[in-house]
Structures are given as C-alpha cells and as structure tokens.
Amino acid sequence: MLPRTVAAFAAAAWFAGCEPKVVDVPVTIVTSACDGTPLTQVTHLRVQVSGDKIDVPLRAVSSVSSAERQVLIPEVPAGKRRVIEVRAYAGDPAAGGQVKSIGRSLPFDVPVVVPDVPMKPVNVFLRPVDTFTQPSLVSTPGTCSRLLNARAGHTATLLPNGLVFIAGGYQQAAGGARSALDKAEYVNPATGGFEEAPEMGLVNSAGLFTPLARAFHTANLLANGQVLLWMGEEYSSGDLNGSTAQLRASVLLFDPGGAAYVGLPPQSLNNIVRSHHTAVRDATGKVLVFGGLTRAGQPAKTVVAD
Numbered sequence: 001m002l003p004r005t006v007a008a009f010a011a012a013a014w015f016a017g018c019e020p021k022v023v024d025v026p027v028t029i030v031t032s033a034c035d036g037t038p039l040t041q042v043t044h045l046r047v048q049v050s051g052d053k054i055d056v057p058l059r060a061v062s063s064v065s066s067a068e069r070q071v072l073i074p075e076v077p078a079g080k081r082r083v084i085e086v087r088a089y090a091g092d093p094a095a096g097g098q099v100k101s102i103g104r105s106l107p108f109d110v111p112v113v114v115p116d117v118p119m120k121p122v123n124v125f126l127r128p129v130d131t132f133t134q135p136s137l138v139s140t141p142g143t144c145s146r147l148l149n150a151r152a153g154h155t156a157t158l159l160p161n162g163l164v165f166i167a168g169g170y171q172q173a174a175g176g177a178r179s180a181l182d183k184a185e186y187v188n189p190a191t192g193g194f195e196e197a198p199e200m201g202l203v204n205s206a207g208l209f210t211p212l213a214r215a216f217h218t219a220n221l222l223a224n225g226q227v228l229l230w231m232g233e234e235y236s237s238g239d240l241n242g243s244t245a246q247l248r249a250s251v252l253l254f255d256p257g258g259a260a261y262v263g264l265p266p267q268s269l270n271n272i273v274r275s276h277h278t279a280v281r282d283a284t285g286k287v288l289v290f291g292g293l294t295r296a297g298q299p300a301k302t303v304v305a306d
Contacts, residue, residue: 023114025076026121029086029103030192034136034144038101038126039064042088047073051082051107061093081107086124101126106162106190123190137192145193148185155219156187157227159256163188165227167200167254170215170235180213180234180248198259200229200252212261214248218279220287227254228287229261233275247273247294 031039042064049058058074076082084105091097103126110119123138135145147166154169164187170178184197201211217232229252233245251264277292 023078023110023119025108025110025119027073027084027105028121028123028138029071030123030125030136030138030141032141033125033127033133034142036128036131036133038103038128039088040100040128041090042100044089044092044097045071046087046089046093047071048085048087049074049076049082050085052080054079054082064088076110078110078112080109082110083107084122084124086126088126099129101128103127123192125189125192135187135192139191141192148194148196149181149183151181151183153215154181155217155229157219157221159221159227160225161256162190163256165197165219165254165256167197167219167227167229168214168217168232178215178235180215180232182211182213184254198254198261200254200261202252202261202263212248212250212252216275217248218277218289220279220281222253222281222287223285225256227256228252228279229254230279230287230289231274231277245275247275249273 029045044061044063046059046061054077058076060072060074062070062072064071073084076084086103087093087099088101089097090100103124105122105124108119108122125136125138127133137143137145150171151166151169152172155167157165157167159165165184166187167184168181170180172178182200184200186195186197188195199209199211200213201209203209213234214229214232215234218228218230220228220230222228231251232248234248236244236246253262253264254260255262272294274289274292274294277289279287279289281287
C-alpha cells in the first residue's frame with residue numbers, strides 16, 4: 001500500500017542560450033481520504049499531463065504493487081494551464097484495467113525562466129469514482145473539511161482559477177426563523193479546504209459597506225470571469241414560522257480578480273424582482289432569467305440580461 005501522500009518531482013526542461021535550464025515541479029498525490037479508500041484494489045497509477053499547446057497528453061504508468069513503489073510522472077514542459085491528472089486502476093490500463101479513483105490538479109503555469117524561489121507543490125487528491133466523498137485537507141488527509149458557514153439556498157460557481165465560489169443562502173434557528181447570509185467562501189481544490197471570500201455587499205462613496213444578504217438567488221459565470229448574482233430573498237421576523245421572505249431587488253457582479261462587488265443600475269433590471277428562479281448564459285454571452293416567484297408569490301416572467 002502506498003503512503004497517504006506520494007511526493008514526486010516533474011522536471012520542466014528547455015534551452016536558454018546553450019545551457020539547459022530545469023524547473024522542478026513538486027507534485028503531491030494524496031492517496032487517502034477522511035471517509036474513503038481511494039486505493040482499494042488499485043494496482044496501477046497512470047499520470048497524465050495536459051495543457052496549452054500540448055496536443056497529445058503526456059502519460060506514464062506505474063505499478064503500485066512493485067517493490068520500489070515509485071510513481072512515474074512525465075516531464076512537464078514550460079507553458080500555461082498545465083494540469084496533472086492521476087487515475088488509479090485495478091489492473092494494467094493497457095490491458096483493460098478498471099478505473100477505481102481519479103484526481104486532477106488545478107491548472108498551473110510552468111515559467112520559461114527559472115524562478116528565484118521554488119514552485120509551490122501541485123496537489124492531486126485521489127477520490128473513488130461513482131461515490132460521494134467529503135473533501136479533506138492535504139496537510140491532514142484524515143480530516144474532513146467543513147464549510148465555514150452552514151447554509152442552504154446558496155449558489156456555488158466554478159471560477160476560471162479552479163476555485164469554487166459559494167455565496168449567500170440562509171441559516172435556520174431552532175424555532176424556525178430564517179436569516180439570510182451575506183457571507184461567501186471559496187472551496188480550494190489545491191488544499192482541500194474552505195477559505196473566506198468577500199462578503200456580499202457594496203461600498204458607497206464614503207467608504208461605508210452595506211451588506212446585501214440573499215438566498216435562493218442565481219449565480220452565473222460571465223465570459224469576462226465575473227459572477228452575476230441575481231436578486232433572491234432575505235427574511236424578517238413576523239410570521240408564525242418566525243420569518244417572512246422579502247425579495248432582494250439588487251443584482252451584484254462579483255469580480256474574483258479584484259475581490260469586490262459592483263451593483264447593476266436599477267434600469268437594467270426590468271423591474272421584475274424574483275427569487276427561486278433560474279438563470280442560464282447562452283452562446284452570445286447573455287443571461288436568460290426565467291421563472292421564480294414575485295413579491296406576491298406569483299410566477300415571474302422571463303427576462304434577458306445583457
């Protein structure tokens with residue numbers, strides 16, 4: 001059996017002038033989980049490298065039952081958006097072995113100039129296929145990761161940098177009262193953990209922050225990398241269940257690069273306030289918003305947001 005993590009180095013080589021230069025890419029393959037067994041029945045590991053301008057993925061196969069227990073990793077050429085994928089097989093993949101676990105790294109860049117400081121480790125979490133498993137930390141694979149804030153009615157959006165942006169939702173007290181959340185967080189596949197993201201809200205000209213909590217909204221990744229957060233609802237006390245839904249009329253754009261929110265002008269919202277709706281981005285980049293509930297609890301109309 002392999003250890004919990006397998007550390008390996010993938011060398012990236014090229015020529016500058018007449019002398020070869022090499023960058024070592026440290027790779028950690030996490031082979032255990034807090035609630036799963038990624039290496040059950042596994043006999044072989046296949047490591048694949050892909051990325052920009054790599055027309056044919058680079059592959060290497062290792063036998064985990066061999067005495068050396070070494071994992072072969074192809075040399076990673078310099079370039080952008082390199083991804084290391086590891087597949088664990090029961091049986092030799094060249095002879096029809098069955099995939100038992102799989103894992104992929106976040107995209108990373110290998111510089112053309114040797115950096116002054118070593119590259120950060122590239123982490124790959126192996127997880128069993130066809131089953132649900134909880135995320136775990138690369139530092140302590142036996143520890144399950146947890147959301148920073150328990151929530152329901154939230155959104156989760158995969159960002160171009162590989163992070164997952166989780167926004168809003170609500171929490172419910174023992175008496176049934178709901179409270180909407182303005183808190184957001186990231187899932188970081190590189191570490192297996194959850195990290196704080198900027199709270200949902202706007203800063204005015206005086207530098208004051210106004211939180212804009214919401215649940216049952218929608219979130220769509222736009223072509224420019226921003227996330228469109230459309231309306232939703234918040235809650236106030238007053239009914240027999242301890243909370244009354246009030247629709248949130250505002251629409252926010254979240255910019256992951258600047259880690260900030262921008263509000264859309266009211267005239268762009270078509271005056272249709274809704275929650276529990278659906279929104280999808282089409283091939284032209286426009287976002288189609290349809291369905292949901294209006295203030296009167298009636299079905300809402302369809303709009304298109306540019």
